[in-house]
Amino acid sequence: MSGAEEALDTIQHELTAFARRARATAARMHPELSLVSYTILAHLEDQQGCRATDLAAYYLLDKSTVSRQVAALEQAGLLERRRDPADHRVHVLHLAPRGVELLASARTRRRDTFQERLADWAPEDLARFAAYLVRYNESAATHP
Template identity: 30%
Template structure:
């Protein structure tokens, strides 16, 4: 049986509120060396690997100008670098630097610790079940023709940018 309209709307609302709750639970502005929006760019770039700025903007559902400002901050902080595109020397690739990788690793470690603290009354089985459902939902919300990927290979694509969740 298909998902009913009221259930789908409740799910949209719950996902939106979940995103806000998650950001509040894991972000700690005192400890974070970079702003949460910049961390999102670092995460996406570390998953994608070196790419053109327009490709990254599409994957993040951001305008070129918004991403350009964020990348400038990351480049100035030494967390991202721009290099000539090996296939087109007129274009540039952006990629995470070693310093960026380390900042991202520490940020993820700190955020994970914050989340573990908030999930103190959850069992490992409950957390694993939630992870399975969130991964399934992520795959369902990012339409693609190929078969369902595992967690490590979920691509950041522009396909999901038209979603009403923004």
């Protein structure tokens, strides 16, 4: 096995472990917000609202899956549907005030957790790690 193949195997293994750990610790970081709920709310915040079909396309999910998630978030008072001013047939999802608060609280807890985990990293190591994550995610977005 070449060095590149070994590195790719290590990357695959470590990203799988990272994803598993993220799902397992999401509830501990904020008991009211699953990892899926957090990502949907964060996306709505970043986009300043979007349609459920946009969420399905962005996350490569079936519309029914997104519909169930959105319904649960709406029932919990974390998001709300508003009519699109340009097309009144379309509903746009936005964070409700409670969703804004919960997302901010979860974000603070997540930041604190990362700060604890990475406390002994040198600033230049953190900067490189952040840059590599950005680079990886940009590449993943253009090569699904």
